[in-house]
Structure formats: structure tokens, C-alpha cells
Amino acid sequence: MKGLEQLLAEHPFFAGMEPKDLALIAGCGTNARFEAGDYLFREGEPADRFYLLRSGRAVVEVHDPARGTITVLSAGEGEVLGFSWLMPPYRWVFDARALELTRALVFDGACLRDKCEADARLGYDLLKRVTGVMMQRLEAASVQLLDVYGGVRAR
Amino acid sequence: MSDLVRTPDDAAPPDPMVPAIHRVRRTRQETPDTWTLELEPVDGDGQRTYAPGQFNMLYVFGVGEAPISISGDPTGPPGLLAHTVRAVGAVTRALCALRRGDLLGVRGPFGNAWPIDQAAGHDVLLVAGGVGLAPLRSAFCRILGERSRFGRVSLLYGARSPRGLVFADDLRRWRARFDVEVEITVDHAVGPWRGHVGVVTQLLDYAPIEPEDCVALLCGPEVMMRYVGRELGRRGLPAERTYVSLERNMRCGIGLCGHCQLGGELICRDGPVYSLSRIEPLLRIREL
Numbered sequence: 001m002k003g004l005e006q007l008l009a010e011h012p013f014f015a016g017m018e019p020k021d022l023a024l025i026a027g028c029g030t031n032a033r034f035e036a037g038d039y040l041f042r043e044g045e046p047a048d049r050f051y052l053l054r055s056g057r058a059v060v061e062v063h064d065p066a067r068g069t070i071t072v073l074s075a076g077e078g079e080v081l082g083f084s085w086l087m088p089p090y091r092w093v094f095d096a097r098a099l100e101l102t103r104a105l106v107f108d109g110a111c112l113r114d115k116c117e118a119d120a121r122l123g124y125d126l127l128k129r130v131t132g133v134m135m136q137r138l139e140a141a142s143v144q145l146l147d148v149y150g151g152v153r154a155r
Numbered sequence: 156m157s158d159l160v161r162t163p164d165d166a167a168p169p170d171p172m173v174p175a176i177h178r179v180r181r182t183r184q185e186t187p188d189t190w191t192l193e194l195e196p197v198d199g200d201g202q203r204t205y206a207p208g209q210f211n212m213l214y215v216f217g218v219g220e221a222p223i224s225i226s227g228d229p230t231g232p233p234g235l236l237a238h239t240v241r242a243v244g245a246v247t248r249a250l251c252a253l254r255r256g257d258l259l260g261v262r263g264p265f266g267n268a269w270p271i272d273q274a275a276g277h278d279v280l281l282v283a284g285g286v287g288l289a290p291l292r293s294a295f296c297r298i299l300g301e302r303s304r305f306g307r308v309s310l311l312y313g314a315r316s317p318r319g320l321v322f323a324d325d326l327r328r329w330r331a332r333f334d335v336e337v338e339i340t341v342d343h344a345v346g347p348w349r350g351h352v353g354v355v356t357q358l359l360d361y362a363p364i365e366p367e368d369c370v371a372l373l374c375g376p377e378v379m380m381r382y383v384g385r386e387l388g389r390r391g392l393p394a395e396r397t398y399v400s401l402e403r404n405m406r407c408g409i410g411l412c413g414h415c416q417l418g419g420e421l422i423c424r425d426g427p428v429y430s431l432s433r434i435e436p437l438l439r440i441r442e443l
Contacts, residue, residue, distance in 0.1 A: 059352060071344040074352040078360070099349055139382075140354045144342045148376040149285035149315035 004029055007105060011052050012078045013129055021122050028111035034058070034098035040081060041092045047084030048109045053077055056102025061095045072144075073137070074099070080133055085109025171409050174214045174260025177236065179253050185239060185321040189286055190251040191226060194236040194261065205229065205236075206268030207293030208400060208428045212408050213238060214260030215249040222405035222423070223250070224290035225264060230300040236261065239289035239321060265408035266427045269294040270398060274370040278306040280362060282383050284313045284355055284375025288321050290400050290427075291374045295329070302334055309336040309362035313355030313379070316341050317348045336362055355379060356386045366391030373431075374400040381438065384431045394432035401427050401434065 004026040008014050014022060034040060040051055040058055051058075053075055060073040060081070072094070075081050081104075084092050090109065116123030169175070177194040184190050205211075205225050214220040221244075227237030242251040253259060271294055279298060283291045291310075298305055310329065314320045320339065330337045338358045340351035351358060355375075364371075364387070371387055373380045380399045387397055403415035403422040410424030418437040420426060426434075 057349075068345055071348065071352045074340075074350070136357075140357055143354045143356070143378070143382055146378055147315065147342070148378045149313075149319060149342070 004031070004105065007031075007054065008052075011054070011105070013052055013080050013133070017125065021125060024115050024119070024122060025107070025112065025126070028115065029105050029107045032104050032106040034102045034104065036098055036100045038098045038102075040096040040098065040102075040104070042095050043092050045092050047082065047090045047092045049082060050085055050107040050109055050112060051081040051096075052105040052107075053079050053081065054103040054105060056104075057099045058096055058102050059099055061097060063095070069095075073140075080130075083130060083134060085112070086130065171262060171265075172407070174212070174262045176258055177261045179255055179257045179259070180235070182254060185323070186241075186319050188243075188251070189239060189241045189321055191237055191239045191321075192250065192253060193227075194238065194259070195234060196261075197258065204233075205264040207271060207297050208269040208290055209264035209266050210290075210405070210408075210423075210427065211236070211238065211261050211263035211265070212405070213240075213246075213250055214262070215246055215253070216258070216260065218249040219246040220260075220262075220406075221246040221250065222265075222402075222408070223247075224293075224400070224427075226289035226292045228296035228300075229293055230296060239286060239292075241286045262408055265405070265423055267425070269372050269400075269428055270370065271297055274298075274372075275301075275304040276306070278365060278369040279308050280364055280369055280371040280387075281308075281310045282312075282355060282358075282371065282373045282375070283310070284379040285315065285319060286321055287375030287379075287400070288312055289374075291372060292322060292325065294372060299329075299332075299335070306368065307336070308334070309338070311355055311358040311362055312337070312339045313358070313375070314339075314341050316343055317346070317350075338362060354382070356382050359383075359386055359390065364390060364392060366393070369396065371397045372400075373397065377401070377438065381435075384435065394435060395430055397431040398428055399431055399434065401429060403427075 005022050008022050008026055055077050057076045059071045061069050061071050063069050081096055176197040178197050179192055180195045181193040182190055207229055210222050210224045212220045213223050223238045223240055226239040240247050240250045242248040281291050338361045340353050340355055340358050344352050373383050384397050401422050405423040406412045406414040408423050410421040415422040
């Protein structure tokens with residue numbers, strides 16, 4: 001059975017990270033399994049975890065009383081979920097739910113923050129990786145907002 | 156009088172400005188505002204052959220004409236045409252309202268084609284957005300018909316919502332094949348959708364490319380193609396092997412009227428398919 005450090009090293013999010021840093025981060029993590037329909041996190045609850053998906057698929061949702069539950073993002077193997085542990089007030093702003101059996105590495109957000117505070121180099125490395133994903137998500141969200149499939153010239 | 160009688164041998168080529176009358180053979184509603192029309196020529200001569208990527212001018216009598224890409228399977232029965240139309244204006248609304256047996260005029264086919272023969276021997280990545288799957292459907296059908304000529308074949312398709320997906324039956328059939336990869340995403344989903352949610356560029360992670368051995372064909376809203384082209388560039392695919400299909404205000408179809416001019420290009424005659432390396436500089440000029 002693979003140890004947490006090895007699983008971390010194989011995950012694209014941590015590709016190329018130094019083994020001693022992986023060992024530090026692994027100290028904050030654990031393996032988790034979510035059945036279809038299980039919530040990874042829920043809007044408004046304390047955001048104290050960071051998820052690296054190893055298999056399966058999860059969706060990020062928001063509930064609108066008028067329209068029901070709207071899925072705004074899906075994530076699968078090799079992707080990450082949950083950034084609200086990084087910044088106060090440490091509360092989730094969306095729901096995340098497993099669509100199918102999903103395996104993930106789950107990290108304690110406070111533990112990660114403490115290690116980043118104690119080791120600025122590690123903190124910078126982790127933040128660069130998180131920022132890369134956030135940039136991709138921000139770009140995708142901007143394109144979604146453009147509603148490119150809606151605006152068609154009349155003819 | 157005998158000099159007025161034309162024989163087939165000396166018959167003039169068809170005038171590209173004169174529509175050939177076609178009958179609607181079948182219609183299929185793809186989405187709430189998009190229909191596919193199957194057309195057959197009334198005179199029985201059969202439509203001139205077409206290549207995937209070309210378009211026809213469809214004429215609804217008394218309403219007007221619109222350029223519509225050919226979405227049919229080029230390996231299917233000869234003479235049959237298929238066009239997939241989204242109702243976004245007077246002419247396209249009238250096209251979508253046509254029913255079996257109705258008549259309409261068809262001019263074409265016009266424009267150039269997807270570089271399918273040049274892609275033979277390489278991996279092919281097709282990326283479509285919304286009703287942009289229509290012109291790529293022809294290319295995809297031809298590639299499937301000659302599957303052994305190509306390397307890895309992937310189709311990535313994005314739409315606004317699950318209700319906005321066109322060719323749902325085809326997508327199901329293609330996804331069941333073992334020799335192609337088909338990934339679908341929607342911008343937003345409400346209800347029992349279990350597929351990807353996000354923009355189509357995010358699907359590129361599910362279809363890794365070998366930049367030195369891949370040809371990409373993109374069709375969809377221009378903004379979408381710009382973002383996909385940029386992301387493919389980041390992944391090392393040269394703009395010379397990334398092709399897009401453009402839509403402008405095509406009218407005559409033969410490069411005479413200039414309505415579809417983009418810089419020095421007449422899209423109806425020189426396009427609609429361009430390599431990104433050729434057309435991207437023009438797309439960046441806002442005044443055009």
C-alpha cells in the first residue's frame with residue numbers, strides 16, 4: 001500500500017516538490033473516501049480542509065431557491081478542491097459533493113497554514129501552486145460569465 | 156430553334172447565384188432553438204459533392220438567405236444534405252420552422268474545407284463549442300469513416316448547458332466507441348447532469364496532445380476559439396497546425412460582394428477554414 005508521501009508525489013498538484021516538503025505536508029493529510037452524494041464541504045461551514053482528488057468526480061454547487069441546485073464546476077482525478085482554508089474568515093462559499101465514489105487526500109487547513117508560516121519557502125511554493133489553479137479557475141469563470149454560446153449575431 | 160436546345164455536353168456550369176430547389180426530407184430538433192434539416196434536391200440530380208467545412212446559402216422564399224455550414228455525414232448517401240440551424244434571426248427562425256416536404260433554395264457549396272487529408276497520419280483534436288459542432292460533425296464523420304488513417308482522435312465539446320448540446324444521439328454513439336475520445340462539458344448545469352462542468356479549455360487536460368504530431372480543428376464562438384487556440388499554444392501546438400472556422404456576414408458566397416471581408420480575406424471564398432497562424436493577427440484588430 002502506498003504511503004501518503006508517495007501519493008502526494010504522484011499527484012499533479014505537487015509535481016516536482018522537494019521530498020522534504022512533501023513529508024512536511026503529508027503530516028497534515030489523511031486519506032478519505034466519499035460515496036456518491038456525500039458532501040465534501042457545505043456553504044457557510046468552517047473551511048478547514050484542502051482536497052486533492054485521486055479518483056472519482058466531485059462537483060461544486062450553489063443552491064438558488066428559484067433555480068434549484070446549480071453546478072458551477074466539476075473536478076476529477078488529479079484536480080484540487082477548496083481554497084477557503086487559505087484566507088479568513090475560513091468559511092466555505094460553495095457546496096462540494098461527490099458524484100460517484102471519490103477518493104481524496106484531505107489536508108488540515110490550519111496545519112498547512114502553520115507550516116507555511118513557519119517555513120516561508122514552503123509557503124511560497126504551496127502558494128504558487130494554489131495560485132496557478134486559482135488563475136485557471138478565474139479565467140474559466142470569466143469565460144463562463146461571457147456566455148459565449150449565448151451571444152449570436154442575428155441572421 | 157435548334158440553336159436554343161441545350162445538350163448535356165454543352166450545358167453551362169450551374170450559376171452559383173441561382174439557388175437549386177431542395178425539399179426538406181426530415182427535421183430533427185436538437186435543442187430548444189436549434190434544428191437539423193435533411194434536404195434532398197427536387198430535380199433528383201443530386202447536390203454537388205461537398206467537403207467537410209464548406210457551407211451553403213439556404214434561401215427561405217420570401218424571407219431571405221443565410222449561410223449555414225453543412226453538418227451531414229459526407230460518407231452517407233450521395234445527394235443528401237444536412238444543415239443544423241440555430242434560430243437567431245428572421246431567416247434562421249424561418250429555416251427552423253420548415254417541416255417535411257417544404258421547399259427551399261440552396262446555393263453552394265462554398266468555401267474551403269477542413270484539412271483532413273493533411274491531418275492523415277497525425278493525431279487529430281477537434282474542439283467544438285455550441286452549434287459549432289455542426290461543421291465539425293462532417294469532419295468527424297469522415298475521420299471515423301477512415302479511422303485507420305489517423306492517430307489518436309479526440310473530440311472535446313462544450314455547450315452552455317445540457318439542454319444546449321446538439322447531436323445528442325451522435326455524442327452517445329461516439330462516446331461508446333473505443334477508438335476515439337469524446338469529452339463533453341457544459342458551462343452550468345442544473346439537474347441530473349453527471350458530466351464535466353466548466354469551459355471547454357478545461358477538457359484539454361483529459362485529451363493530452365503530442366504537440367509535434369497533432370492537428371487541431373476548432374469551431375465555435377470566436378472568443379472560445381481564441382481561448383482554446385491560446386491554451387493549445389501554451390501546450391506547444393504550433394498555430395500553423397491549429398485550424399479554425401470563421402463566420403462572418405457571408406452573402407454572395409463567391410467573393411464578389413465583400414460583405415464577409417476581414418482585412419484582405421474574403422471569408423466566403425478564402426475561408427471559412429483558416430490556420431490560426433494566418434488569421435489570428437486579423438482577429439486581434441478590433442477595427443476589422
